């Protein structure tokens with residue numbers, strides 16, 4: 519089986535060059551994330567970046583409506599945004615949030631994992647791995663301002679950040695709910711959760727596919743702060759001040775010290791993990807389970 523093109527190859531084939539704020543904000547000079555004037559937003563069709571270089575950070579807004587499902591194109595755009603900010607010395611931090619009302623992310627895009635061929639599954643999984651590795655190991659401070667429901671792969675993305683602020687709305691549950699779909703959270707999803715909430719809580723949460731409402735997410739340590747919905751971004755910004763006050767090299771090396779062993783587990787077995795995923799997701803029973811789940815999502819509307 520041909521294993522996946524690299525993410526950079528992907529990038530070339532899928533993405534237009536950087537574009538200035540597509541959609542409603544096109545061509546406008548918007549206030550920067552931290553309130554600075556005259557700094558242009560930039561981004562790609564599905565990721566809006568509001569830079570505040572004077573304050574050293576940017577707000578990265580996910581906007582892949584309706585539910586910010588992590589399609590291959592969206593993953594690629596998130597990676598490019600991250601890379602662009604990482605390679606600019608003006609930026610020391612990112613606040614990751616959603617531009618889709620009420621939804622942070624519905625997780626991996628089920629359409630990428632259903633009814634496609636093995637080459638596609640391999641390419642998709644490589645991009646999912648890459649997103650996790652890059653966010654998890656980023657030298658930037660990454661804070662997620664979680665302003666909506668946040669399932670499975672979306673939750674993994676938030677767990678890869680250094681700090682999580684969640685909006686206090688009982689509808690905004692978050693967790694790794696893979697088992698509810700009849701699928702399994704891979705070992706590196708599991709490791710990321712264990713590193714955040716501890717083994718016992720992770721064991722129970724993963725088996726039961728628990729989605730934690732804000733108070734419980736805070737109680738188990740899945741998020742660090744719960745705030746009223748209209749204060750999620752400002753709370754993330756306030757928190758950032760503490761992280762940015764630490765000498766960068768010391769903080770970055772400490773982050774690497776804490777996270778590298780977990781990332782290395784995947785890096786050592788990356789191709790095997792892709793092959794496992796392709797084998798698993800191609801099974802008739804798994805494909806059927808995903809189709810049933812998608813059908814249920816559609817039916818709940820009627």
Ligand SMILES: CCCCC/C=C\CCCC/C=C/C(=O)SCCNC(=O)CCNC(=O)[C@H](O)C(C)(C)COP(=O)(O)OP(=O)(O)OC[C@H]1O[C@@H](n2cnc3c(N)ncnc32)[C@H](O)[C@@H]1OP(=O)(O)O
Nearest residue numbers: 587624625626627628629669670671702704795798815816
């Ligand atoms: C042994 C070796 C093992 C190796 C590894 C093997 C296994 C694989 C691991 C895979 C890991 C998977 C991770 C994932 O992330 S799976 C995705 C999990 N996500 C969910 O369960 C969330 C599903 N969505 C929802 O619950 C809801 O959509 C919602 C997020 C709560 C939002 O609700 P609402 O606002 O009411 O919107 P709708 O439900 O009406 O959805 C709007 C349309 O979006 C479609 N949709 C929703 N989620 C997804 C998705 N994840 N992917 C693709 N499409 C999605 C939904 O069907 C609607 O479409 P429609 O408008 O065409 O009907």
